[in-house]
Amino acid sequence: MSASADQPKVPRHVAVIMDGNGRWAEKRGRPRLFGHRAGAESLRAVLRACRDHGVEYLTVYAFSTENWVRPADEVSGLMSLLKTFLKKDEHELHENQVRLLATGRLQDLPDSVREELERVIAATRDYRKGNLILALSYGGRAEIADAVRAIAAKVRAGQLDPETIDEKSIAAHLYLPDVPDPDFLIRTSGELRLSNFLLWQLSYAEFYFTETLWPDFREAEFAEALAEYARRHRRYGAHA
Numbered sequence: 001m002s003a004s005a006d007q008p009k010v011p012r013h014v015a016v017i018m019d020g021n022g023r024w025a026e027k028r029g030r031p032r033l034f035g036h037r038a039g040a041e042s043l044r045a046v047l048r049a050c051r052d053h054g055v056e057y058l059t060v061y062a063f064s065t066e067n068w069v070r071p072a073d074e075v076s077g078l079m080s081l082l083k084t085f086l087k088k089d090e091h092e093l094h095e096n097q098v099r100l101l102a103t104g105r106l107q108d109l110p111d112s113v114r115e116e117l118e119r120v121i122a123a124t125r126d127y128r129k130g131n132l133i134l135a136l137s138y139g140g141r142a143e144i145a146d147a148v149r150a151i152a153a154k155v156r157a158g159q160l161d162p163e164t165i166d167e168k169s170i171a172a173h174l175y176l177p178d179v180p181d182p183d184f185l186i187r188t189s190g191e192l193r194l195s196n197f198l199l200w201q202l203s204y205a206e207f208y209f210t211e212t213l214w215p216d217f218r219e220a221e222f223a224e225a226l227a228e229y230a231r232r233h234r235r236y237g238a239h240a
């Protein structure tokens, strides 16, 4: 599709590093989990905004492979927040026909969380009006390492000729090979890093950084980010 001045472009896939929950809570003298709970509200708001703006895929960095070393009470608080989200918001996924997917080393999640996750993924698998992808126990290098291991196993089994390995076959061994690459990455809270998020998939994405802390990032802030994406495409889209 070509972009032109009167044709604002909406990204098909938005990826978000939801950063700043801890600082948001600390500023209010409250425990970090209070910030994560407010962050879950932002996720709900942004998911609705995706539907309103016509964004088909939303991937959020909900828990990284590095997050396991956080204090045990914060990790268990995040896990129970995730379970609550899966239980409380499932109806909204059904109402809006949003498919839930997950990416990451899901085998590392506590059984009760993984079972709930798998249940909602199965219950929403036929929906296509929107796609919510939770990155859980996710690391970009871990994902690439897992893909390399799977490819090496096929080579050893004589199912794959090493000479045929190319970008396409590597991408086919990532966790969610059928999901299109993100067009737009948003990171909140003023940090200017990728933090091991979707290293392969973000190769051509536009990046957007904002000082706003994630719990304060709601519909208006999301609309502002999309407007910036559209501006970049109006300027450069024709030459992309």
Ligand code: FPP
Pocket: 018, 019, 020, 021, 022, 023, 024, 032, 036, 037, 039, 040, 043, 061, 062, 063, 064, 067, 081, 082, 085, 134, 189, 214
């Ligand atoms: C980063 O903020 C955020 C996380 C590590 C977790 C993100 C989780 C949520 C937004 C909870 C909702 C998710 C679901 C799926 C229900 P931080 O703690 O690193 O903040 P800081 O940098 O200010 O300390």
